[in-house]
Amino acid sequence: MNADPRRLALALGHAFKREDLLEQGLTHRSAGAFNNERLEFLGDALIGFMIAEALWERFPEADEGTLSRMRASLVKRESLAGLARGLRLGDYLRLGAGELRTGGHARDSILADALEAVLGAVYLDAGFAVTQTVVMGLFAERLDDTSAAQSGKDPKTRLQEWLQSRKWPLPDYVVTEIGGDQHDQIFTVSCLLTDRNLCAFGTGSSRRRAEQSAAQAMLEQIEK
Amino acid sequence: MNADPRRLALALGHAFKREDLLEQGLTHRSAGAFNNERLEFLGDALIGFMIAEALWERFPEADEGTLSRMRASLVKRESLAGLARGLRLGDYLRLGAGELRTGGHARDSILADALEAVLGAVYLDAGFAVTQTVVMGLFAERLDDTSAAQSGKDPKTRLQEWLQSRKWPLPDYVVTEIGGDQHDQIFTVSCLLTDRNLCAFGTGSSRRRAEQSAAQAMLEQIEK
Incomplete structure (x- = not known):
């Protein structure tokens, strides 16, 4: 069936x-x-x-x-x-x-x-x-x-370098949701640049992947 | 320039x-x-x-x-x-x-x-x-x-339709060579559009196949 x-x-x-x-x-x-x-x-x-x-x-x-x-x-x-x-x-x-x-x-x-x-x-x-x-x-x-x-570098590293080169404060990563089945969880993470009022989200099958995905989204946002 | x-x-x-x-x-x-x-x-x-x-x-x-x-x-x-x-x-x-x-x-x-x-x-x-x-x-x-x-139309038919739609005269097909062994002959046919000074060749294991091949070659020439 x-x-x-x-x-x-x-x-x-x-x-x-x-x-x-x-x-x-x-x-x-x-x-x-x-x-x-x-x-x-x-x-x-x-x-x-x-x-x-x-x-x-x-x-x-x-x-x-x-x-x-x-x-x-x-x-x-x-x-x-x-x-x-x-x-x-x-x-x-x-x-x-x-x-x-x-x-x-x-x-x-x-x-x-x-x-x-x-x-x-x-x-x-x-x-x-x-x-x-x-x-x-x-x-x-x-x-x-x-x-x-x-790039040989992951998005979190690249984001950190981008921010440091401009003397911006570093981001906070916060898990905002955990969904999916127990053995197949999906994490949602927010990447926050609080003093700039910027926020980007990422999802992934682990917290680490979701953080990388959120960092990538933030990079795309600030690089525009 | x-x-x-x-x-x-x-x-x-x-x-x-x-x-x-x-x-x-x-x-x-x-x-x-x-x-x-x-x-x-x-x-x-x-x-x-x-x-x-x-x-x-x-x-x-x-x-x-x-x-x-x-x-x-x-x-x-x-x-x-x-x-x-x-x-x-x-x-x-x-x-x-x-x-x-x-x-x-x-x-x-x-x-x-x-x-x-x-x-x-x-x-x-x-x-x-x-x-x-x-x-x-x-x-x-x-x-x-x-x-x-x-659609299954053969090159000779398509060539004929192409020429008729433009009111050009129809082509002549002439066997110009028969080569190969007796039980494995290769025919060469010329497709001639005499009044346009155009000529295309085709070969095949039968006269009919060679004509189709010559018609295809002519189509490719005139469609350019």
Whole structure:
């Protein structure tokens, strides 16, 4: 018995008008002719472009080769499958009998393809801007990690250096929410620059990740 | 002396607010640090997605593999260079001395990359919807050709329709060579448009195949 796809939609942050699109995105070709192969084609191209744009903006100093490598790493099968697992996407998949028996729910290729297809479905349901928000939400942590890896410094360190170089006071990090299941918690952290009236938020699967994400958001705010 | 980039913008159907972006899109890396390599990265991803979407919509019956092949054919270097030539993009390029000397203006790779970069610049200047209009205008004929090819019409039929629609005389097909072993013959056929002084060749394992191949070659010649 599959989980209700609307829970997946909730996790993605998009309520589908056309739930048939979401259903199709979750249907592997082993389950019949009404399947996600064409949506996957669309979603793959869509993700490729949106991640390209995000990297382009985040790394104004990176050359084309570096941008290409970063993108390849973010959109490769294993990476997408990891994001799909974070969404428990396997619980919603419709598979044929053979794939069901052989553990298709957990297979990287099937998970990655289905994630692409579901994002293709979001695009058809709601257009470019909404999909961009969904995709950026989904990849936020990975993009932050890429930033950290690229600079060799994590966002908290970079924020601290930015502030010190301008003789601003250092930020406070406060956990403002802990949600999700007990074994799958989501932390929300505020990064506060009190004397400047600035505040940025971040979420993550640990307090540390949420702090890094909040620091990244603050950096983006003050660098503007 | 380069042509005025605003004429290129006119041909594309988009007047740039930020002309520096257009200028950057037209600047090859041989001309300095302010060049089009990063814009090309963005434009490549952008075109890939927009063509994917256009094919997805046009060919509701095509499977993922067919869509992928069609896209690869539309966005390959030679195809983009052909579109760039149609825009006389070479006239606007900024090249370093070495590339200027060795005919960089006419090189497929430089033209294709610059077209991608210019479309990336349109996106940054005007957003998704405007760029989609520009890209669809640019690829309209190629997409139509893809439709014709996909529709199952053979090259001889398409050539005949193309000529009739322009009230040109019909071609002559002449076998000009039969080579190969007796049980493995190779036919060469010329497709002649005598009053236009046009000639194209095709080869194949039968006269019929060679004629189709020659018709295809003629189509490619006259559609330029």
